[in-house]
Amino acid sequence: MTDPHIQPIKVLSDNYTYIIRLDNEGFTAVVDPATVAEPVEAIEAGGGRLDVILNTHHHHDHIGGNAALKARYGATVIGPEADRGRIPELDRGVRDGDRVALGPLTVEVMATPGHTAGHVSFYLPDAGALFAGDTLFSLGCGRLFEGTPAQMWRSLERLRALPGATRLYCGHEYSQSNAAFALSIDPDNPALQRRAAEITALRRDGRPTLPVPLATEAAANPFLRADDPGLAAAIGRAGADPVTVFADLRRRKDRF
Numbered sequence: 001m002t003d004p005h006i007q008p009i010k011v012l013s014d015n016y017t018y019i020i021r022l023d024n025e026g027f028t029a030v031v032d033p034a035t036v037a038e039p040v041e042a043i044e045a046g047g048g049r050l051d052v053i054l055n056t057h058h059h060h061d062h063i064g065g066n067a068a069l070k071a072r073y074g075a076t077v078i079g080p081e082a083d084r085g086r087i088p089e090l091d092r093g094v095r096d097g098d099r100v101a102l103g104p105l106t107v108e109v110m111a112t113p114g115h116t117a118g119h120v121s122f123y124l125p126d127a128g129a130l131f132a133g134d135t136l137f138s139l140g141c142g143r144l145f146e147g148t149p150a151q152m153w154r155s156l157e158r159l160r161a162l163p164g165a166t167r168l169y170c171g172h173e174y175s176q177s178n179a180a181f182a183l184s185i186d187p188d189n190p191a192l193q194r195r196a197a198e199i200t201a202l203r204r205d206g207r208p209t210l211p212v213p214l215a216t217e218a219a220a221n222p223f224l225r226a227d228d229p230g231l232a233a234a235i236g237r238a239g240a241d242p243v244t245v246f247a248d249l250r251r252r253k254d255r256f
């Protein structure tokens with residue numbers, strides 16, 4: 001078991017860029033660099049090495065630092081092959097099921113379409129970490145810009161099926177507003193109440209609400225519970241299939 005150091009860096013208004021550093025190897029990767037200055041500061045503080053840039057999807061607030069970071073450090077840019085042409089400086093396009101080496105760690109690429117058509121998530125089984133970009137947020141999920149509810153629900157089901165101890169690292173600090181929506185739907189869920197209280201306390205201290213174990217999200221996040229009969233009943237959709245329930249939840253959140 002190699003235990004990398006994973007550092008969230010808050011950039012722009014509410015984005016997270018993550019630095020993954022393997023101290024024994026010196027190997028360093030960055031996930032979704034929206035900007036240049038903040039990752040450079042973190043990379044320089046950690047020895048001035050950047051080997052790999054991982055992009056979950058093509059949105060500007062996940063790729064804005066690619067070109068400058070690659071030019072400065074010679075890092076290899078890895079992102080969805082489906083977004084070739086929309087991800088600057090993409091070196092290696094990846095697809096569902098691909099495996100990428102991060103030093104001694106393995107990254108498993110999972111296609112998670114819905115927010116964008118080509119969105120991928122990066123699962124590091126050895127580290128028990130999942131970088132889900134804008135697919136899964138704590139107590140929420142990404143908006144459907146390029147995908148259908150059926151695609152997004154399938155993506156979320158696949159992420160939910162990973163080991164419950166897996167720590168979720170996502171692309172935005174949306175947890176507090178997500179908690180307000182989730183509680184409006186599912187106010188009597190004790191797992192949600194506990195997670196919402198934790199989020200409130202962390203934000204009061206100005207701390208990130210990530211990572212969070214997937215098991216916590218599976219119990220508390222309404223978007224991961226679209227196949228729960230109780231949740232379907234709570235929104236007046238008793239007996240409806242999970243995709244219908246999920247689509248209804250997503251529409252409600254878009255208007256919330």
Ligand SMILES: [Zn+2]
Nearest residue numbers: 057059115134
């Ligand atoms: Zn996005």
